Amino acid sequence: MDLKESDILGADIGRHWYYRSKARAIAQTLAGFEAQRILDVGAGSGFFSRYLLAHTGAREAWCVDISYEADSDRCEAGKAVYYRRAVEQLDADLVLLMDVLEHVDDDRGLLRDYAAKVPAGSRFLITVPAFQWLWSGHDVFLEHRRRYTLGQLESVVSDAGLRVIGGHYYFGAVLPLAAMLRLVQRLRGPQPPSSQLTRHGSLSNSLLSGVCRVELPFMCRNRVGGLSVFCLAEK
Known part of the structure; x- marks a missing residue:
């Protein structure tokens, strides 16, 4: 999760349709798996691991991000959240990499490194932005290296x-809208890099959240398209 985006939304992040919908999709993807200790790599504010602490039986979360100024300890729903610049070995049974791999040159190497830090049987839930043809100034602003297809992400995960x-796309319902916006931007010519994430009012947040929620029951069978790629894997 990018700290640049959490800085834009501030306290509204939990109400934003994109983050609310993605948190529900994460919980849906993990349905039936009861994680106890979460390792959240490139966690930023730790929004997604804190969501899982508040809505599942997970007991604690370790949020790792080199952007933190110092290590700190906090709580979410009465459960411990440890913010760290780095970790060595950790007995975590769930590793989250939420929109992290697209930021690094060696995505396979990063996955191998964290796979070596956790025990056999640990689950990995990985998300990345979908489709290189959706590339825009938003990606440049967030310092992305690439976007992925589902097949490309699964290949990276296997190589690591x-x-x-299992793997699937999400935000398929809003993909046509995003594609149209990208086309309009390209017709306007070169634009300075900037985030396309904006705050929404309660009506638009509710409408977009509702559209994405309809997609949830069918999400795990969607290998066609969406704005995000999800992959669930195991060490």
Whole structure:
């Protein structure tokens, strides 16, 4: 999760349709798996691991991000959240990499590194932005290296030595709208890099959240398209 985006939304992040919908999709993807200790890599504010602490039986979360100025300890729903600049070995049974791999040159190497830090049987839930043809100034602003197809992400995960359990796209319902906006931007000519994430009023947040919620029951069978790629894997 990018700290630049959490800085834009501030306290409104939990109400924003994109983050609310993605948190629900994460919980849906993990349905039936009861994680106890979460390792959240490139966690930023730790929004997604804190969501899982508040809505599941997970007991604690370790949020790791080199952007933190110092290590700190906090609580979410009465459960411990440890913010760290780095970790060595950790007995975590769930590793989150929420929109992290697209930021690094060696995505396979980063996955191998964190796979070596956790025990066998640990689950990995990975999300990345979908489709290089959706590339825009938003990606430049967030310092992305690339976007992925589902097949490309699954290949990266397998090459890193993890077993792919399943993969799918999400935000398929809003993909046509995003594609149209990208086309309009390109017709306007070059624009300075900037985030396309904006705050929404209660009506638009409710409408977009509702559209994405309809998609949830069918999400895990969507191998066609969406704005995000999800992959669930195991060490």
